Amino acid sequence: MSLIADKAVVREAGAETIVSPTATGRLLLDSSDTGGALSTIRMTLAEGADGAVPHHDATSTELFYVLEGKARVLWGTEIATLAAGDVEARCPPMTPHAFAAAPGHTADLLIIVAPGLLLSESRPQPSTPSPAPRISVTPS
Numbered sequence: 001m002s003l004i005a006d007k008a009v010v011r012e013a014g015a016e017t018i019v020s021p022t023a024t025g026r027l028l029l030d031s032s033d034t035g036g037a038l039s040t041i042r043m044t045l046a047e048g049a050d051g052a053v054p055h056h057d058a059t060s061t062e063l064f065y066v067l068e069g070k071a072r073v074l075w076g077t078e079i080a081t082l083a084a085g086d087v088e089a090r091c092p093p094m095t096p097h098a099f100a101a102a103p104g105h106t107a108d109l110l111i112i113v114a115p116g117l118l119l120s121e122s123r124p125q126p127s128t129p130s131p132a133p134r135i136s137v138t139p140s
Helices: none
Strands: 016-019 023-029 039-045 050-055 061-075 078-083 087-089 097-101 107-114
Touching (some): 039 050, 039 061, 039 097
Antiparallel strands (some): 050 097, 061 078, 061 087, 061 097
16 A cells, blocks of 8 residues: 555546435545545435445445434444444454444445545446445344
């Protein structure tokens, strides 16, 4: 990983965008934009919508900042509810995690992944419709 040598600027209007019936994801900065330092995604979720299936990252930590609404975040076996203005960063590598809009709420999240992941190559191409992501971030 290297540090950002000059600067990395992506205007939201020019960000790569993936849209499903219940979520809009905007890749603001990919690791290729930051020398591997970080990746930044803005996720806007419809009421009660799932954002990501439970997964883990081998080397990265994720930070979730709630811009608007309420979100539920799964870290291992613990679920936290975050409201607008809340931030949580504690997903050490290899910890299963997922996120969703809280039931009855929408959520607009800024997600920062460090070190960055090359996200643009891991998604379907724009010509391929993206299925709506499905998870349940609810206590068992």
